Amino acid sequence: MFIKNITLVNYRNIEKINIDLSPDVNLFYGDNAQGKTNILEAIYICAAGRSHRTHFSKELIRFGAESAHIQLIVEKEEFKDKINIQIKSNNKKGIAINNMAVKNINELFGTVNVIFFSPQDLLLIKESPALRRRYIDMELCQLNRVYAYDLSSYYRVLRERNIFLKNKPDGIMMDIYDEKLVEYGIKIIAEREKFVERLNEFADRIHRDITGNKEGLEIKYVKNVSEEGFYNKLKYDLKRDILYGSTSHGIHKDDLIFEINGINARDYGSQGQQRTVCLSLKLAEIEIVKSMLGHSPVLLLDDVLSELDRSRQLYILDSIKNVQTVITSTGIDDLKEKKNVRVFNVKGGKVY
Ligand SMILES: Nc1ncnc2c1ncn2[C@@H]1O[C@H](COP(=O)(O)OP(=O)(O)OP(=O)(O)O)[C@@H](O)[C@H]1O
Numbered sequence: 001m002f003i004k005n006i007t008l009v010n011y012r013n014i015e016k017i018n019i020d021l022s023p024d025v026n027l028f029y030g031d032n033a034q035g036k037t038n039i040l041e042a043i044y045i046c047a048a049g050r051s052h053r054t055h056f057s058k059e060l061i062r063f064g065a066e067s068a069h070i071q072l073i074v075e076k077e078e079f080k081d082k083i084n085i086q087i088k089s090n091n092k093k094g095i096a097i098n099n100m101a102v103k104n105i106n107e108l109f110g111t112v113n114v115i116f117f118s119p120q121d122l123l124l125i126k127e128s129p130a131l132r133r134r135y136i137d138m139e140l141c142q143l144n145r146v147y148a149y150d151l152s153s154y155y156r157v158l159r160e161r162n163i164f165l166k167n168k169p170d171g172i173m174m175d176i177y178d179e180k181l182v183e184y185g186i187k188i189i190a191e192r193e194k195f196v197e198r199l200n201e202f203a204d205r206i207h208r209d210i211t212g213n214k215e216g217l218e219i220k221y222v223k224n225v226s227e228e229g230f231y232n233k234l235k236y237d238l239k240r241d242i243l244y245g246s247t248s249h250g251i252h253k254d255d256l257i258f259e260i261n262g263i264n265a266r267d268y269g270s271q272g273q274q275r276t277v278c279l280s281l282k283l284a285e286i287e288i289v290k291s292m293l294g295h296s297p298v299l300l301l302d303d304v305l306s307e308l309d310r311s312r313q314l315y316i317l318d319s320i321k322n323v324q325t326v327i328t329s330t331g332i333d334d335l336k337e338k339k340n341v342r343v344f345n346v347k348g349g350k351v352y
């Protein structure tokens with residue numbers, strides 16, 4: 001899979017660009033604050049349905065403009081898809097695939113698959129479980145529309161249950177909420193479990209390669225509830241849930257642990273080790289997409305090369321064969337020697 005063309009109109013600091021990308025490596029270089037990350041963000045929105053930086057899509061509209069527009073042309077073997085997203089000032093988005101309006105964001109997932117790697121990904125290791133859940137959900141939603149449906153259904157039921165808890169709940173309705181929560185929850189647990197298993201198949205080998213076999217990587221899925229025990233836990237803690245007006249058990253409390261040689265990278269890993277864990281994860285995801293969907297995703301690397309040491313940079317550049325890659329950087333030194341690189345200079349929201 002590769003992105004053939006990207007058009008942006010009134011998107012952040014970009015008034016209008018229309019560029020053909022190379023199916024190999026594309027480098028967007030330029031000074032700080034010129035619009036490099038904005039271009040990657042727009043691509044990411046076409047895959048994930050939302051920005052990696054903000055919940056408020058009106059921030060994406062160029063100051064003074066009414067709306068912003070993103071268009072991607074994506075090629076997948078003999079197929080060609082056109083994604084159009086219009087961002088409106090009321091924070092709503094109008095989405096169309098091949099000129100057909102898309103009502104539910106789930107229908108967008110999978111039209112273009114991207115793996116996004118940015119320096120903020122370190123937070124994935126260091127920060128709260130919510131970020132790790134978001135990570136696993138965003139990856140799974142892109143790969144599996146049924147998961148996306150089950151997940152949004154789960155969160156809808158959870159919201160309703162929490163409102164119900166606050167309003168003197170009666171038994172029968174409570175049972176219905178609990179049954180629904182368990183129904184969607186166990187499907188999500190099963191998919192998360194499979195995804196982590198797949199991640200482990202690839203990530204450990206990649207991590208060993210990068211670290212010269214000094215470090216092994218294991219990702220552990222920490223379930224808040226087991227499939228079998230979920231319903232009983234809800235019943236057992238119902239009084240507490242009513243007291244606090246919120247649901248204390250479920251997949252909305254799951255977490256992931258990243259272990260380097262059996263030691264938690266979050267608590268004990270150096271900055272460099274944590275960064276390498278992220279790198280191994282991203283490269284493992286490429287393999288997962290290939291094995292599940294039969295085509296390569298598009299790799300977006302936002303300013304990450306300069307943060308890695310030379311051997312890790314070379315490892316990345318060597319492993320991105322046959323994967324369309326879009327890289328941003330403030331310099332072009334790293335990639336000068338590479339043959340198959342299309343180079344773009346970004347300056348004041350324009351691309352040369
Ligand atoms: N809605 C908007 N309208 C106009 N300009 C905006 C809007 N949102 C963000 N910008 C501007 O876009 C500029 C470029 O942002 P971007 O994050 O793409 O920079 P960058 O080239 O990746 O820089 P860096 O190298 O520092 O990461 C910033 O100066 C920011 O102020």
Ligand SMILES: [Mg+2]
Pocket residue numbers: 036037038302303328
């Ligand atoms: Mg940037």
